[in-house]
Amino acid sequence: MIWGVRAQDSSGVAAGPATEPGPAAARRATDDLATDGARSPHVVRLLMVASVALITLAAFEALAVATVMPVVVDDLGGLHLYAVAAGAPLAAQLVATAASGAWVDARGPRGSLVVGVLAFCVGLVVAGLAPAMGILAIGRAVQGFGAGLLMVPLYVLVGAMVPADRQPRFFAAFAAAWVVPGLVGPAIAGTVADAVSWRWVFLAVPVLTLAAGAVLVPLLRHVPRKRRAAQDPAARRATRKILLAATGAGLAAAALQVAGSGGGASGLVLAVAGVAVLAVTVRLLLPVGALRLRRGVPSAVTCRGLLNAAFVSAETFLPLLLVREHGWTVREAGLVLTVSSLTWAGGSAVQGRVHDPRRRALLLWLGPLILVTGTLVAAAASLPGAPAWWVVVGWTIAGAGIGLVFPALSVVVLQSTAPAQHGAVSSSLQISDALGAALGLAAAGALFLAFVAHGALGFLAGLLVSAALAVGALAAGARATAVSAPAPASASAEA
Structure with missing residues (x-):
């Protein structure tokens, strides 16, 4: 996946893709940005259309690539680089998100947004034309870097150009922009790969992305270049x-x-x-004490990273398992991504209706427990004689589990920190998401390759790594329920 996770958060806190900074970041770098015309209804509508289109396209690409990767590796070879091609965008996004934040703070959103859109498109073209898996991995890294650069400015533009009473609608639309791609993206990608070529899953998106950018870029004239202030x-x-x-x-x-x-x-x-x-x-x-699972915010941030590591690493290999070991087409294998999108959204909606603090505390360990269960059920499909539908059942369960806990962790973190620290702690969440997914793929990929010569045993080894990461998230979630005093989001002291 491009962004690591899906932005289906019903908590009121945007907490999805690793590059998605959330509403707290929308208040960053907005001083001296908006002109009088920036908040006109016409400009606000155009901003909504263009920004939601960009997020929808990136969401589609995330799910589409995960769907077609089995046929990509059959065509190009390079199975040993399968996890690298999946994880390269995540590692690149981690760098780009930090760079974009500094860029926007210093110069405003214009440059980061334009370069991000261009890099995203260039990466897709390189991947779509790649003659070998190594080139495809490089293209995906460029694509991920572009995604990291373009998302932060979108949130800053909302903070600068949209009236406060309409901003919640934008953030809701940004989260909803992942729903439709989750429902139809895998099926469309599978159909294109089966009927034409997997390459068009990469090559068609840049055209639409540039079209959305052509609508968005003229709006930047309403955002004067930020004056460099003494820091x-x-x-x-x-x-x-x-x-x-x-x-x-x-x-x-x-x-x-x-x-x-x-x-x-x-x-x-x-x-x-x-x-x-x-x-x-x-x-x-990461927050001080995150690696030692200090109670409260540090454990909540670690839990997010482990959840993302478990979910992304497993979902990367499940379509390949269905295609290689069970003979499914890529379109059929994409079903596993669709069902998890639906149950993720359902779990997120359910947690949004839980208001009692004690019951919300239960979500922080119940969600990871359900994710562990679903991952193990899906992993069982790699055992000799096991039916393929165990993958679909297991990942349906897993989607509900992460949907319950992922947005709940955002609420815990923001409610347990002082308002002045919301931007920093939100950044820690996004960094934990990206780093967790990238490292989870590295670990699961290494075990997969170590045993892939034995057939399905390689898939079982990789998926058991994902299940172990989900167990770690369960331990971290249990300690996140006891909220500690507000802690700084990053420090040089031991984490």
Whole structure:
């Protein structure tokens, strides 16, 4: 998937894709941005149409690529790079999101948005024309970097150009933009791949993306270039530190993905270097105590990362399992993505109706428990003689589990931190999402390749890694129920 998770959050807090900064980020960098015409009804309508179109296209691409990857690897070969091609966009997004935040703060949303749209399209074209799996992985990394650059400015534009009373509608529309692609995206992608070529799943989207960008870019004339303001030296150093840490973590995640694809001594060197860099950078990106599962916000942030790691790593390999081991077409295998989209939305809607604090606390361990159960049921389809429909049943269950807990964690984090820290802690959530998905794919991919010579055993090994990550999310969610005092979202102290 491109963005790691789907933005189906009924909590009132946007908490979906790894690059999606949420409403808190919409208040960033909005000073000196809007002109008098920026809030006119006509301009607001155009902004709604163009921004929702961009998010819908990126959501479609996330699900479409996950659907067609089995036929891509059959055509190009390079099974050892399967997880790398899936995880490269996530690692790139981690870097791009941090870079976009700094760019928007310093210069406004214009540059990041335009470069993001162009990079997203270029990456898709490279992937669609790729002669080999390695080139496709590079294209997907460029695509993910572009997605990371373009999403933050969209939220900032809403904060600058949309009247406050209409902003909730925008954020609801942004989340809803993932629903239709979840319902029809896998089927459309499977049909295109079966009837024409998987390449058109990549090559058709840039045309539509540029069309949406052509509507959005003229609106930027209502957003004057931001005046460079004197920044406190301490704040400047903190921004530079976070940017360098995010870059290092993204590169480390990419190194671990490549190492997991098999590389002998060079792979071992990459793995050691990746772990060493992560040991330094993660402590700068996550709340103090996150790795030790300190109660409250630190455990909630860690839980989000582990949930994303479990869900994305499993969902990446399930269509391949259905195609390779059970003989399904890519269109049929896409059903597993559709059903999880439906139950994710259902679980999210259910948690939005739970208001009693004690019952909401139950969601933080009940959701991961359901995800563990669903992952194990889906993994059982890789056992000898097991029916393929276990994958569909299991992933239907898993979607409901993550839908229950994912938005609930956003609420816990924001309600447990001071308003002045909402932007920083929201950033920690997004970083945890992206890093978790990238590292989860690296781990599951390495185990998959270690046993793939034994057929379905490779899928079982990878999916059991996903289940283990979901168990970790269960432990973190249980500790997130006991809310601690507000903690800073990032610090140089030990995490």
